Amino acid sequence: MAKIYSKEKLASSKMLPKKETIQLILSYSAAFNVVKVGKLNFEFVAN
Amino acid sequence: MANNQLPDGILVQQYVSGNEQALSHLIERHQSRIYGFIYSKLNDRDLCDDIFQDTFIKVIKNLKTKSYNEEGKFLPWVIRIAHNLIVDHYRKNKKMPMTRETETYSIFEFIKDNSSTIEGQMITEQVEEDLKRLIEELPNDQKEVLVMRMYEDLSFKEISEQTGVSINTALGRMRYALMNLRKLIEKNQIVLTN
The missing domain is CATH 1.10.1740.10 (RNA polymerase sigma factor, region 2, helix turn helix motif)
Structure with missing residues (x-):
């Protein structure tokens, strides 16, 4: 039987960020708020 | 949806x-x-x-x-x-x-290495070797002036002082040395290009 000399792919060909990165973005989004007072925007991150 | x-x-x-x-x-x-x-x-x-x-x-x-x-x-x-x-x-x-x-x-295309290649260095060495061999065939008085002028970088005044001849004689010997070199190159069909 013929041998297969090609190496097994170590990494997925699809480039994706880490799950923790996505989680951090979503958490930041949930915590981030903007309050508009007149012409001013106040940004705050709720804990 | x-x-x-x-x-x-x-x-x-x-x-x-x-x-x-x-x-x-x-x-x-x-x-x-x-x-x-x-x-x-x-x-x-x-x-x-x-x-x-x-x-x-x-x-x-x-x-x-x-x-x-x-x-x-x-x-x-x-x-x-x-x-x-x-x-x-x-x-x-x-x-x-x-x-x-x-x-x-x-x-x-943007970065060039201007230093000579191995081939270029070999050609230069070969040309210099051929030239030395040709200079050896010149009469002694002409050879002496040419070597002092070209290899030792002396002025014709210095050459005349060291060889004990006038500047005009040194110039004449140099002229004949170059003419004879050309003749030797043609005679031997040597290509002296780098």
Whole structure:
């Protein structure tokens, strides 16, 4: 039987960020708020 | 229509209206292309994750402050933010992205090595060797003047002082030395080019 000399792919060909990165973005989004007072925007991150 | 089938514009509107889930769908839909774009410029997974994260923090800020105008170009907009962050990163580190050679672009078109090649050095050595051999065939008085002038870099005044002849005689000997050299080159059919 013929041998297969090609190496097994170590990494997925699809480039994706880490799950923790996505989680951090979503958490930041949930915590981030903007309050508009007149012409001013106040940004705050709720804990 | 399921959320994952909605166009980007609708998801952006939903997110701006307070639907946090819409952002999750947008990230899921475009993460591969955005992350792939960043990785193509940085080649470092950890750094890519940092830039990816910073890109979406900017996206979130812009969307929540309503400074983004939806024109059906969500992905190009995010990619542009990522690109600007990559440029900032390189500026901060004062280094340029690595350039790979392609069929249409070669770095060696812009950078040239002017030092002689091994072949060039061998030709030069050969020419010098041939010339020395020819000089040896010249009459002694002519050879003496030519060697002093060309190899020792003496002036004709210095040559005349050292050989005890007048400057005009030294000049004449040099002239005859060159004429005889030419004749020897022609006679021996030697090519003295580098």
